[in-house]
Amino acid sequence: MLGAAALAFYMISPQFLSIDNIQIVLQIVPELGILVTGVTLLMISGEFDLSVGSVFALCPIINIMLISSGWNVYLSAISALIACCGIGALNAAVTLKLRVPSFITTLGAMMIWRGVVLLITGGWPFPFLEKATSVKKLLVGETGLIRLSLIWYAIIVLVFWIILERSRFGNWMFAVGGNPRGARSLGVNPDMVKAVNFVIASFLAGLSGLIQAYRLEAFLPSAGAGVELDAIASSVIGGASLAGGVGTVIGSVTGAFLIRIIDNGLILAGAPGYWFRVFVGMVLIIALTLNRIIEAKVHKMR
């Protein structure tokens, strides 16, 4: 599907495949992609996280706050990421211990943490500080076709692919997402598995937020608003099931790329901004329909 879309955009505007444009796309994809990886993994284990957008904004804010108070730049980045893990753990605790559906827990979390961001910043974007440049180099890398952030994305994809497809824990994730009670009766602890995934999702959301904030050298309190829906759409386009138990890391990559390419291609083609939503919606429905069709075919073959 990715190929078809790319081809279509290329037909409309040859610049789509130009080096400059590819560079633009490769620059913005990791920021969505890393976050989507976490959301997909959590979805496979059977839970949702709608708070990723707020964590996306909060992590860099915490980071820059610490730096302005005089902390070492690397330490503040790491601390901010640890804080994100804490948020993930909190999501897990409320969902799993208090038995609140994760959709609702993370919806509340989304609003709370976005509110915290506004409280801290008063709505003002934080100014970028010179000494943080070294962190930028580490996270984002030099300008060019393949920025460091893309490499980080690739590494993350690889690591989590291995965990999901080739490790025990990955097997547990599929089991817990597909049949939590069954998994429990076989000795797997669904709560533990889900909790870990909550933490992973928040961590990756924070990481991608950091990357974007550093690339733009702007710590915006409005960053990431609405990205949770893009993330869910990307996961689903990539083959994950909202019911849990199904999904792939590669699929999430495809989904993230597709979402970003649509936006990019539309601009190159000269379509005014209204088209984006229409297209994403269409793509989502088409992707799901295709999935169904393929599944039905496979069934018939067996």
Add this chain to the structure above:
Amino acid sequence: MGKLPLVKLVNIHKWFGRVSALEGVDLSADYNEIVGLVGDNGAGKSTLIKILSGVYSPDKGEIRWEGKKINFSSPKNAIKLGIETIHQEAALVDKMNIMRNIFIGREPVIRFGPVGWLNMKKMASESMRALEGVALYLRSPQALVEELSGGQRQGVAIARAMYFKTKLLVLDEPTNNLSVKESKRILRSVTELKEQGISSIFITHNLYHVYPIADRIVVLSHGKKVGEFKKEETSIDDLTELITLK
């Protein structure tokens, strides 16, 4: 075999809120024995079995395994001791393939430094072996479980239980939605297991299935044990009457 039973549940009580599910129930199984656990719906059979497999813990009473008092805090303990349970809602994950399903919770890994990779080759070959053990000849262990028929799925669950060197197999209504042929195969497997030294506790409300293969039959009604007979001591008609007695 020893004089002590393999497993003995003594005076088990279980409440759910204010509803009493089990009241003072005793159940035991000897080595090399098939015990049938029968009773009408709501009698408490599933609850008792969930206690045995570690999903629930009893509010009162104790469990003795091979003579020693035992506390199950989770299904993992039960599994470690050698109790395998085939639940009514099969513990199978539809969207995963057969071999992954068989090894949930006990995946074989290759250690590479600190990392444990799934040993896919071993999983594939071992799962085929396990399936053959219950005369289930499927094309590939990579097939998704959702593509199998009801009987084949039960077959996979039993194959899993057998493969892991169980001492006690607990089956909760295993023949419920199966065809005649598939049911027969299940019953045959359970009998073969007895010959291999694996005891079974077989829950059902279908007396015609359990009666032929059981050594002993225990009857539950409304959370209490109302009868326990060796097979020779009773008949299907007698049992039916007992169960339907108010």
Add this chain to the structure above:
Amino acid sequence: MRRLRFITGLMCVMLVVGVMGNFAEAAAQEKYNFVFITQWGPESAFSAVVENGMKDAAKMAGVNCIMFRPPKEGDLAAQLSSFETALLRKPDGIITTIPHPTMHNKVIQKALDQGIPVICSNTNGLVGTGHPLEKKIPYVGQDLFYSGYVLARKASGYFSEPSEMRALVGVEVPGASWAEARAGGQIKFLEENGCKYEKLDVGTEMATIQSRILAYLKKHPETNVVFTQGCFGPAPSGKAVRLAGYKPGEVIVVGYDIPPSTAAEMKKGYVTFVVDQQPYLQGFVPVMQLYLMKKYGFSTWDVDTGLGIVDESNVELVEELAQKRIR
């Protein structure tokens, strides 16, 4: 497999056809191609007026101009990447909003380096930063700080003494440069005249604004003037004043922009007057400027679009034009 290909093919065709209109039109004639890059979301009614002005100017001047909006209101990262992508189309001129003091500088400089003229419209975050670009980019829009000052000054005319004012300065988006600048101007006047005032975060939804202002008025009955900064502020402020039991004119309600909701309250007497930043001009003027620059090599100039006062005397005329999305 056939159905798969059919659907994919259909999608491609739809894509091509749906967009061919724009592209073909641009390529067909030898027109100038301008782009207007904004951070407004697709639902922003305000931006619709700007776009209207832009389209009218484009028609008059015989040029093409397209407005780009990010999928989500205020998504600055998306605005930046649309800017970069738009550059690849080698437009003849760029109009852009600058809602952030530093983020856009690199990409604006890139455009200038490529010889593409850039005009800033509506929001100029560079104001006050001292960055060299501040002088290089003309600004068409409202001078926010000054407009706030003028607003407060005019409001004081409704009292016998400016110092009598007890003001509620409502801010819809605390920290947003545009809101803070306007409020800053109002506060400057208030402080110069020794007035008591209080700043309040009133939220962005009309319902929220109304309930928060109502709550404040109940707690502080001595308040006699209410300022808000955004285009959806005056109408709920007027409603709040009404619900608090005041008669028209007892509390002076002033703010910005003249959407229909505000016009309605103004006619009832609960909104005293507003400053119209004339968004139509913010779309119209830059297009004309670019056209003149490209065709005749004229230089550009700053335009303060934001001093149009709308009150009871001219509200009906303005309302009529608002229906046509001109004001």
